[in-house]
Amino acid sequence: MLRYVLQRFLTAIPTLFIILALSFLLMRIAPGGPFNQEKGLNPIIKANLEKLYRLDQPIWNQFTDYVWNLLHGDFGPSYNLPDFTVAEILSNGLKVSILLGLVALTCALVFGGILGIIAALNQNRSADYAVVATATAGSTIPTFVIAPLFQLIFALGLKWFPVGGWTGGGWKVMVGPVIVLMLPQLAIVARLMRGAMIESLRAHHIRTARAMGLSDFSIIVRHALRSALLPIVSYAGPAAAALVTGSIIVETIFAIPGIGRYFVDAALNRDYTLVMGTVVVIAVFTIVFNLIVDLLYAVLDPRVRYD
């Protein structure tokens, strides 16, 4: 197992390098630069800025410098937020996004899982239809509709929660963003769980378990659920990577200082170093969560072994 993990980490290095090189190149191919703006700059001042950030160097030198600094843990300065380094911006945002993302993911897995099981056990009955209908609605109504609706009803109408903001992040400010982040995931998890559970309940070993007179609870939780979890686990990996790296819509509407908005803003602002920082973050999370998924497979599925 340990050897497998090590091997995966080693193969991740060239993957990351290719991602870095491609992103760096693509970013530079995009027209315009970090210092093109509505209030156009005098060419002398622009040249001074480019010199300050070493953008006047040949692109190959810029790339090798970037990789060298990155190996030393230096993500570079942000061009558009010069008071902060990219590392500071990312770590500030990640704290918030990881917290929100993990809470939303956990809620989606637990509640979606329970709903899916309920639907599977009541297949083609009213409870099943209710879950399927809710899940379909949940996955089709876009976030930018749910978020303002939540604000209108629960913040402005009922005054239970604040409309937006974070300032330290108490549980009250988290409710809205977590619900909005969770709903689409919950819908997908519920549907996946329902399908997997129905299939799992039809398996031979479940019939055997029933024949042996095991209790319903024991059959569902100990035997059927274990194999039904596999599709959920493979879905949860990439979903987790997406959730903990934030959501631009949720962050913008609820005014939350997460990392999600930088993916779009940094690219639009041609803030090269910040774009590269976000690319590194999402690549690392994707690689790590995929590894976790593969390891969980070995735990859940007796047929998978990495030794």
Next chain:
Amino acid sequence: MFQATMKKFLAGAAICALMSTAAFAEVVLQRGSAADPESLDPHKTSTTYEADILRDLFTGLMAQDIDAKVIPGAAESYVMSPDGKTYTFKLRADGKWSDGSPVTAQDFVFSWQRVVNSETASEYAYMLAPVVNAEDITAKKMKPEELGVKAIDNLTFEVQLRAPTPYFLEMLTHQATYAVSKANVEANPKDFTKPGKMISNGAYILAEFVPNDHIKLVKNAQFFDAANVKIDAVNYIPNEDRSAAMKRFEAGELDMYGDLPTEQLADLRAKFGDQIKIGPYLGTYYYAFKTTKKPWDNVKLRQAISMAVDRDYLAEKVWGNSMIPSYSFVPPGVAGYEGPKLEYAGMSQLDREDAAKKVLTELGYTPEKPLKMEIRFNTSENHKNVAIAIQSQLKPLGIEVTLLNTDTKTHYGLLEQHGDFDIARAAWIADYKDPENFLALCKTGTGNNYAEYSNKDYDALLAKAAAEADPTARMKDLSDAEAIGVTRDACVVPLLYYSSHNIISPKVKGWNMNVMDSHPTRWMSKE
């Protein structure tokens, strides 16, 4: 018995505590903005979002009152030499940094040399361009020490200007001219803008800065006018989603917000009444032709198209009257300046269309051989709607207009590199109240002269104005220049004047509308 006494004592203590918190309850102002400041280093800013924050944190030699009029700031008085080229500022004896150390003339010398130094790469270095040698220092032709500024003694700061500059005092209220504490910047060159490290001389000091969340400022006890500062703490809260910001305002989470969603203006007016404050703002929304490219090098053609655009429609239908139809490049609101208006300003739209049609026919454009034009603009719902409106307004004239939108960086990247285009959208918001700030955009060779317009008479008039000591004669030169460049030659096609659009809670007092949209918290109070 003991328990009863204890209870009474605790109850009494609780009441006392409550009363004292009520008496000393902190007055906190929640100021919403559309975005975070780019930087809290006054010399490294470039957007409008940091202006009010930096006005709260720092005080320049001159400051602005509640109506954005220039009043003494860190300098209590000044003397201008008879030729208008030397200013001697007397700093306040009670002027202090937030750590208690005095604000000295040496701090200003250090700061101004820092602004123009090429290594600082200050985007607003041109704010000090009137100072002797400033531009040569920024261009690395001279050393920062050669800047025309001098500390005569601790409290006397002398500035040498290249030419009399009537708007010089006005420029001293801009953040790029503020002083930073020399001792502090030298001790913390990298992080003097961070909470706990920043030392400032304004009404407030920096307490917290979490990007995309909030900036908290608290009252500066060392500020010379601290006794009259009524708000104890200010939170600047960025809200990119303007509709969500309106909900936060309604819920009382924000006391004010400076960037209303203009597309909802009619509804907002109905809902919030006079809490909505729309006023003139020194900015112009314009289109520029590439005057070096055929057929746009033809002045008559440029004028015909400019004439055919229905600006009233744009202001009313596209912008919900949050913009004003514009017939000059320099917006109204600059004292002493009476600029020329486009000739057809007084004509009806129908007459203008007829006149434009005539010109097009004269130039040989017919339905069989139509004029083709591409409008380039940067991505934004409103810019798109303006372009679509102009497209349909020009259609009856037989002009085939196509639209091309690109993101802001691509758009301005192309314009600045003088790439190929027909007509493109741009805008200018004044840095200081002076026509020169706008008219320089049509000067030969200026970076922002996207039209690449070049006219010797125009350049000569601007140069003459720059050397003119008499303010009235100077304004006349500038007005003559606008008459040539804008009115006659359409170096730009002014479409709309910007306006400021704020929403202010009735609880907030001491907020006055002004053309610079400048609102220091120093003058405000909250009930």
